[in-house]
Amino acid sequence: MKKILLTALTTVVATSLLVSCKEEGPAEKAGKKIDQTLEEAQETYQGAKEEFHESKENLKEQAHERFDEMKKEMNQKDQP
Helix, strand or coil, rough: CHHHHHHHHHHHHHHHHHHHHHCCHHHHHHHHHHHHHHHHHHHHHHHHHHHHHHHHHHHHHHHHHHHHHHHHHHHHHCCC
16 A cells, blocks of 8 residues: 555656656746846857957057068168
């Protein structure tokens, strides 16, 4: 008899837990929104970071090119 009651009680508890897991409450919904917002923010940050590094490399390359041009101009002025 105890075994039957224990099995029945376990079944009722397990069923109620499964049913309650299917329904999202306000906390679960808010948690999902927070997770989604954080993921979007991370993606935006990564994109901005990549763009920044690309821009930095482009500026660096342009500065080197301009420096080389200026050296050539100065060398040409020094020649008679």
